[in-house]
Amino acid sequence: QVTLKESGPGILQPSQTLSLTCSFSGFSLSTSGICVSWIRQPSGKGLEWLTTICWEDSKGYNPSLKNRLTISKDTSNNQAFLKITSVDTADTAIYYCVRRDYNWFAYWGQGTLVTVSS
């Protein structure tokens, strides 16, 4: 059974760095073909892909946010991480950790709400 769960600070102030953790089970990020992505959704709005990391450590970033994003993984502990620097109110959203199968997002975590507020 594939499960993913996101964790993060809940609330942070503008200009700070957001750090999120995705803890997953039912698969390994060392298995060929496996990738984990981060996708976010502001309240009442649509979905925005942020970044993906794959089993061989390849990474992809949304061009509009690339300079602020860093994705990494800890294969031994079945975790993936996302850092976003210099956050502002526009980064307030639910952040989802998602397993990508081939080219689609097959398994989604329940999401974690991040609020940026002074």
Added chain:
Amino acid sequence: DIVLTQSPALPVSLEQRATISCKTSQNVDNYGISYMHWYQQKPGQQPKLLIYGGSDLASGIPARFSGSGSGTDFTLTIDPVEADDIATYYCQQSKDYPTFGGGTKLELK
């Protein structure tokens, strides 16, 4: 980037057919492979994969859901619509870096 356009809302009646459209700014097929996928999201829940590769049904998804289309025009069909299908539906392309449509909210007439 590839822009995906969906109508914001679609009023439907139960037991009728619903057709949700997604138009892309560029072709999202390549050598017979479709890079179009569909998701369902209910309020307060995470999205769920319905259709991948344009027309393949994800595991556990009822056969009343189907996907079709090619090039720049794609359709998600629900036939017949059941009460549990009232949700927002998103299309997503993976031909280029992933982008999503704005979502179509299925509403009861």
